Amino acid sequence: MDQTPLNLRQIGQIARRRRVPIIVTTSVLSILSVVLAYALPAVYKSIATILIEEQEIPADIVRSAISSYADQRIETIKQQVMTRSTLLRFVDQYGLYRGLRQNSSTEEVLARFTKDIQVEVMNVKVIDKRTQTPTQATIAFTLAYEGESPEITQKVASELTSLFLGENLKTRERHAQQTTDFLRKESEQLARRISNVQLEIAAIKQKADGALPELTSLNMTMLNQAERELSDADREIRSWEERKTFLEGELATLKPHTPIIAASGERIFDSGERLKALRAQYASAIGYLSAEHPDVLRMQREIEALERETGQHASPDELHKKLTGEQASLAILVDRYGYEHPDVIRSRQMIASLEQELERVVKAGIRNAAVKPENPAYINIQSQLSTATASLQALKKSRERIKRHVEEYAARIERTVEFEPTYLDLHRNREEAARKHEEIMSRLLEAEVSKELEVQRKGERFSLIDPPDLPEKPEKPNRPVIVILGLILALGGGIGSGALFEQLDRSIRGGAQLSKIVGLPPLAGIPYVPNQDDLRRLLRRRRSIALAGVCAAVLVLISVHVMGYPMDVIWYAAMRKLGLT
16 A cells, blocks of 8 residues: 555545544543543542641750650551551441442452541651751641542541540550550669669678678778787787796896884894794694694794785795605605604604694695785886786787787688679679660650650640541542543544554555556546436435534533533623623
8 A cells, every 4th residue: 555645635535534423422422521531429528637736845954755756756656546446447337449349359348438538747857956967757647538429428437536646645655654664664664673783782791791892992991900000019028028037037036025124233023024934933843843842833823823914825836846845855865864863853853843733724725815915126027017018918818809800811811702793693684774774764764754754644645637538529530531532532443443444444545546557647637527326415415414513512512511610600701802801
């Protein structure tokens, strides 16, 4: 077929030849588009606008426990609200999707319901106060529902809005309460942990008895001090022992009583000295005189009188010492002179007398009374000796005490290595637990304030600024657009059908086409001469076309009027534009 481009005259000729399929196709598609535009069910949309208000109290003063972004919370609330049970309750309460419920499953109905609920957030560009960088902030969001009935659509949108607002309040309060409860439990656990560690530390301290790492320096200081005190005590003890020895030597050279000198210059013995002299004479006389001898009896009476006067009696030790000495002398005399020598006999008699005296003293239990000294020098030395003895005893006791302290501090230092790892671990655990407990308590106080902020509705909240309205016009379908698109498609379809019929027709039309086919020009062209029947058919066709055009115009006007553009309004608007009103 010839691929030469068509000119306008040829296009017009094709349109005239194929006017029937073009008109029929265009009319049919136009009618179908109009029918489709009015056959689709009306869908109404009710929209609520919710503003996200910041908390009334500045965040620098009271920090909220809710740290998520607004769009995240909106999506979370959406998932919490749009649960299966909630959606089924809406469907049953308002009788939604009756036709769909008859032919589809529950899951498909819920999917359709979820699709008809639309949540859109409104973001604006703001400057972050902390970082001073531009960012997106959600200031509001819209909640819309699409339904088949205006009233039901408004009711469903209103209830969904109430659910969103209520769920936001409950979510914030629940989150604040959960945060407070969690921090309180953590605080109680840390308090119990600190108490347990304190008990373990107390047990370690009691068991260690001062052998703690933190007391090591103190124990070392006390040990050094105790060692110095022990060294000083040893030095003082040696000094006092030397002084005591010196005083004892000095005291041994003095007599407790001051000697009495007569006018003639002779020394007069005191009672104690006379008692000692009489005892010596008595011991010597008893060896060769009998017990009934007047001199022996006289010496006994004098000895008893002096003993009563001085309170000094022959002590068992002194008598035993004399007896031992006499027995030794007797053994020497017997070995030298024999048993019959007068000295041996006298020594035996003296031993027997000493034995009798010792037996008498032991049976009588006699103890010598303390002799009160009179010599000032003796008294002075004796006083110094007593002081030295008492000081020495006190120093020895103090040395024993200091020595025990030295041993105790040394043992503490040695035991410190045993308790150090456990004690340090417990101490670190206590410090860490105390630090965490202090931090948790600080956060708990903030959480309590944040909880009160949410309870009193002073935090960030959703405010309904535009409640769901009653839709007056359907949101979709957009019938004018469908009709216009249908007319455009119908016109395209008509042109396409004409072009299709033209392509399928193999007829030769015109001399030019014939010359191109046969390669020779025609000799002559005979024009078509219409007869009466052709003229009548042409007239009827034109009348049909005019009628169809009038019908189409009427149909378009009716469609425009029905689709929301009343003719009277259009007429008055046109008249006003023309200045005829």
